[in-house]
Amino acid sequence: MKEALEMVELGHAAKRFPRALSGGQQQRVALARCLIYQPSVILMDEPLGALDRKLREAMQMEIKRIHRESGATIIFVTHxxxxxxxxxxxxxxxxxxxxxxxxxxxxxxxQPQTTFVAEFIGLSNILRGEIRHDTLVNQQGNFALPATSTLQGQAALVISPEHIRLCAAQDALVHGKISERIYAGSETRLVVTLDHGERFIVRSSQALVGAIGNTVSLNWNPENARLLTM
Incomplete structure (x- = not known):
């Protein structure tokens, strides 16, 4: 029991009742109770939801270590x-x-297989349109497709934020105005509203990338995009 409590960083609270602990500590008690039996399969249903960011990240590393050392299969449910x-x-x-x-x-x-996956798992930029003569056509313009694309008809071009580049106007594939600017330490994240209302997310390592309301020009390498069915 003591070893299990130490594993979840609650050794100091061994003599306290669960009702005297915080919600996050109670979640860790539940995990310790599970670990005592050394199960082969562990189901974790959002176990870290009530923890603060620092403790949640520490517990993530502990769970990875427990998984590696115990050999147990862990089914982890999270949003x-x-x-x-x-x-x-x-x-x-x-x-x-x-x-x-x-x-x-x-x-x-x-390599998301659907637009739902692309939108859910990250901040993907998506241009929807119709494929004509090896280009995707919509109200924003005509966009080159990856060389290996074989789709026809209605499709969606997915470009990750890290593949979007700020460029000179003459080299642009799309233009827009900066509607939000978020500083995140090693990068600045821009929300750019394109000419016809779509929003693009751009990640830039540049310290000065423009103020809200400024017009910017964007492009990307077609080979870094992914074409998906609608």
Missing amino acids: DQEEALALSDRIYLMNEGKIAQIDTPENICQ
Whole structure:
């Protein structure tokens, strides 16, 4: 029992009743009770939801260590995309009770199979339109497709924020105005409202990337985009 409590950083509270603990501490007590039996399968239904960010990140590392050392299969239910990516060897992404995609965290992010997956798992930029003569056409313009694309008809071009570049006006694929600017330490995140209302998320490492209301020009390498059916 003591070892299990130490594993969840509650050794100092061994003599206290659960009702005297905070909600987050009670969740860790539940995890300690489970670990005592050394089960082969552990179900965790949002176990870290009531914890503050620092403790949640520490517990994520502990869960990864427990998984590695115990060899147990852990089924971890969460609505937090970052948490799912950080903890999982394999992700089952659900939509309306059905599995939308089963894959590794890397493939879920880099190779989404549907627009739902692309929108849910990250801040993907999506241009919807019709494929004509090897380009995607919509009210924003004509956009080159990845060389390996074979789709026809209605489709969606998905571009990750890290692949969007600020550029000179003459090199732009789209133009828009900065509607939000968020400083996040190593990067600045921009929300750019395009000429016809769509919103693009841009991540930039540049310290000065313009103020809210400024017009910016954007482009990307077509090979970094992914074409999906609607």
